[in-house]
């Protein structure tokens with residue numbers, strides 16, 4: 194019999210990725226589309242279902258285990274409802290029912306960082322470690338937790354939101370309603386904003402040269418390049434980002450005592466620029482035993498973590 198496949202759908206703020214994935218996390222076909230914007234959620238879901246049906250239609254019905262969906266936002270996975278997604282502008286969207294009706298297949302819905310954590314656990318850790326924290330460093334910061342080999346969702350499915358833990362009690366307001374959240378200080382958006390502010394404030398930096406004076410073009414990759422050239426501002430921005438992230442992770446190390454912390458997303462590609470200060474903070478701020486035990490891992494799946502994790506969760510749930 195042909196190997197079973199599941200469809201994984203990763204719905205992010207800018208793009209949607211859909212992939213057919215086997216039980217080992219290998220993608221056999223992948224489709225991408227821009228996230229439908231400026232339309233009611235029902236229409237957006239219909240557009241995603243249409244794209245999904247192209248993949249589903251190409252697979253023998255008996256071979257398709259089910260559909261897993263990861264969505265950026267606060268998800269009620271039991272009800273299959275997106276409670277709130279600031280990036281998508283969705284509120285109380287019954288995405289599971291909409292997709293299940295359109296595709297005629299069992300569908301599950303999870304937070305995007307939770308499915309990423311599941312992929313990190315199943316594919317990258319090969320389930321050899323039992324406790325893992327996965328942190329996605331994109332525009333914002335997401336987190337997913339695997340405890341004792343199971344995805345940890347918490348009381349309302351919200352668990353793992355490390356991006357919305359408080360770093361500065363009097364800090365910048367955050368879209369979540371709190372102020373001083375970690376993701377206001379670490380992440381692609383935060384880093385670019387800080388670089389712009391410093392340069393506008395008169396600080397000399399290679400960054401301005403690399404974007405030829407167009408400060409709107411600043412992004413972490415540019416700051417990374419400037420740091421490698423020895424630029425002082427760029428080096429400081431990475432050090433600050435690493436220390437802030439490291440302070441939060443040090444708390445997580447004491448709370449969760451994970452075997453692994455898996456980092457993914459654009460910022461994680463900066464290697465030592467980010468990881469060195471993260472490691473230093475964990476060493477300085479966590480208990481010795483868990484700090485020594487924890488392994489920091491950069492995700493190899495990276496951009497595909499969400500799609501693969503959503504599909505693997507479907508494999509593991511609908512079996």
Ligand SMILES: [Zn+2]
Pocket residue numbers: 356357358367368369370371374
């Ligand atoms: Zn927040």
